Amino acid sequence: MPTSCSHYFRQAVVGAQRCGIDVDVVMADAGLCREQIEDPRWRGEMRQLARLVETIVAVLGDEFMGYACARSKPGTFAMMTNCVIYEPSLEHAMRKGVLFYSLFTDAIKMSLATDDHEATWTVQLADPALDPAHYFVEFWLSIWYRLWGWLVGQPPRLTAVDLRYWAGPENRDELSLLFGIAPTFGAPTTALRFDASCLRLPVIRSRQDLKDFLATTPLGVMTPPASDVDMARHVKQIIRVTGHQPIQFPSLREVAAQLYLTEQTLRRRLQAEHTSYRQIKQTIRRGVAEKLLCETDLPVQDISEMAGYAEPRSFVRAFHEWTGISPTGFRRRAQPTTTRPLAYS
Numbered sequence: 001m002p003t004s005c006s007h008y009f010r011q012a013v014v015g016a017q018r019c020g021i022d023v024d025v026v027m028a029d030a031g032l033c034r035e036q037i038e039d040p041r042w043r044g045e046m047r048q049l050a051r052l053v054e055t056i057v058a059v060l061g062d063e064f065m066g067y068a069c070a071r072s073k074p075g076t077f078a079m080m081t082n083c084v085i086y087e088p089s090l091e092h093a094m095r096k097g098v099l100f101y102s103l104f105t106d107a108i109k110m111s112l113a114t115d116d117h118e119a120t121w122t123v124q125l126a127d128p129a130l131d132p133a134h135y136f137v138e139f140w141l142s143i144w145y146r147l148w149g150w151l152v153g154q155p156p157r158l159t160a161v162d163l164r165y166w167a168g169p170e171n172r173d174e175l176s177l178l179f180g181i182a183p184t185f186g187a188p189t190t191a192l193r194f195d196a197s198c199l200r201l202p203v204i205r206s207r208q209d210l211k212d213f214l215a216t217t218p219l220g221v222m223t224p225p226a227s228d229v230d231m232a233r234h235v236k237q238i239i240r241v242t243g244h245q246p247i248q249f250p251s252l253r254e255v256a257a258q259l260y261l262t263e264q265t266l267r268r269r270l271q272a273e274h275t276s277y278r279q280i281k282q283t284i285r286r287g288v289a290e291k292l293l294c295e296t297d298l299p300v301q302d303i304s305e306m307a308g309y310a311e312p313r314s315f316v317r318a319f320h321e322w323t324g325i326s327p328t329g330f331r332r333r334a335q336p337t338t339t340r341p342l343a344y345s
Helices: 006-012 014-018 023-029 046-060 076-084 090-104 135-152 172-179 196-200 207-215 231-238 252-258 263-272 277-295 300-306 312-323 327-334
Strands: 003-005 043-045 108-114 118-125 158-163 191-195
Touching: 003 006, 003 046, 003 172, 006 014, 006 043, 006 046, 006 135, 014 023, 014 046, 023 046, 043 046, 076 090, 076 135, 076 207, 090 108, 090 135, 090 196, 118 135, 118 196, 135 172, 158 172, 191 196, 231 252, 231 263, 231 277, 252 263, 263 277, 277 300, 277 312, 277 327, 300 312, 300 327, 312 327
Parallel strands: none
Antiparallel strands: 003 043, 108 118, 118 191, 158 191
């Protein structure tokens, strides 16, 4: 399952706290505690963050999560999607979405501008002071970008992510992952820019598709869109590696489902990056094995199990193919001066 840095967990509750909500109760509902989200090294599952957002929206009765100068009643975003689903193209859908929100609130302003080459979708909160860490504007940008990609079957390849502010180091990498491109900070406006030709892409979703999509909300619109550039990275995020149990590799079908892709599309995109699911699994196995050989005194048999092998012989054979030497020879060559406890970040 994709994960998110602790920064977004911490900031998600700020609006609710400002509105007088007991955030410890809200966090507990999502299986979280304050010690976790306040640890800058901690990462939580995206489904936990989605549950946290869902709970905050329900408790506040506000899809803006307390970050805007007016409330947006739960169900507003879903109603908007019901309006745009029948539009013929991405441009028509985007313009209808902008119109929809402009009729119901002045708390957030959106616009779409185009020229012969580039489309620019701009977002601005009416009262930016209510979102001092820029959590909600980033959340808003990402869920709309996810919606566009879902409507037309592929996320528009962004040419720029312009942010009016400067982000801290804790979430800069996360922003690049969310949008598949490094943001530009200190820009004149906050906007997503992409090739104008994408606006002509047809909306391909049916009413039943929309029902299925909304059934996954908010997780579906919060999951980083799968891009051609970072597909292998998305796949690696789904495979959880810990120091306490053997690696469990999901099937290719399960991985594709979590990325909202077909197996065929996932294979094709990995191939375009000169890799495959099998190669990704081998890379992860090798990394786990080498780390354990260097940093622990675990027997080779135990390490083979931790790396996801049913029997040591298969592991030894694979390890020799990777490195040209046996696991024991690798450990001897590494010659650690101290043995550290089994741990993973």
